[in-house]
Amino acid sequence: MEFSLVATCYNEMKGLPRWRQEILAQTRPPDEIVIVDSKSTDGTTEFLEEWARADRRLKIICEKCKPARGHNVGNEATRCEHLVSTDMGVHIDPRWFEEIVKPFEEDNSVEVVAGSYEIDRKSITSAAARAEYYLEGGGRPKLSPGFVPGNRSMAYTKKVWRELGGLPEDLTQYADDSVFGRQILQANYKMAFAPNALVYWSRPQRLKAFWAEQLKYGRGDGEAAIKTPLAFRLHQRGWLPAGWVPFLTGLRVLEKEISFISIVRALKKADLNALIHMPILLFGNGYHFALGYVQGDKRGAIYCQNCRARLKGFEEDAVASSAKQRPT
16 A cells, blocks of 8 residues: 655745655655645755655645645645645654554555644743643644544545545635545544654744734634634624624633643643733634634635535534644
8 A cells, every 4th residue: 555645835945854854764654755836935946856856756746826726736646545644844753654554554444544743842932832832731632533634644545535626725825624624524434543643833932923823723714614703603693793703702712721730730830921821822812813713704705605615514513522622
């Protein structure tokens, strides 16, 4: 059984040499590597071309496109029927590829594999980042029925990708894999879990950077009409002005996600600075996510009908209750 690794990139030269080394260090190497480069301008394209000359497994496709389009182009260009996905910005455990393909090799009826991820501890260098780390408990999700897999650590057959119509290309930048993952659940494909297929994602350091990230996630989810905040639902019913949605969502996130165990984690480290940052971080995350959601919904109602139609009748609440996770 052979497997193709597919990734997209744009101006990734800062981390690309390290990412290449981590791919080359895998205990079970990919049989094929397909990278779709959105016509980078920082030397990424030239670096990839040099790598391709030294490694016959590597295929480079240059096309100016968004990540969803890039994944679709890359998936179509693979020669293997089993596709493995990750992001170029993550750190990759040496056993990641071996672990994420193992369920396919052990059971040929498996159609999708959800890998795992956690926060890169080396990136935790500020009080805001430590606050999130305590709140998230390291950031590793619980892989169980209802978990929505994402491009960061995921594998599936080309048959699944084709049947679902590929990743949705009408979103601006974010949430395409969140929609695709929900389609997988909706279609009830046989999914296995690979908790040891680990990648590590770096986190911002400043509160403003966390909030900018949440604003982008909110816009993507608003365009796709997924993970809808309660306050926004009340707004849709005419019970709440749009201006109140971010504030009330910030309060709700603060109330739901602050926990005794996260406070204890900070106290055990005598990290009072991070403890002070916790409520500020949570409220700001909720506020900016909802702010982005309101903006994204306006665009999505006009330009993202194809994406939204993919999940008609999908029980979003059931997923949220069975698998609490960070936005993908």
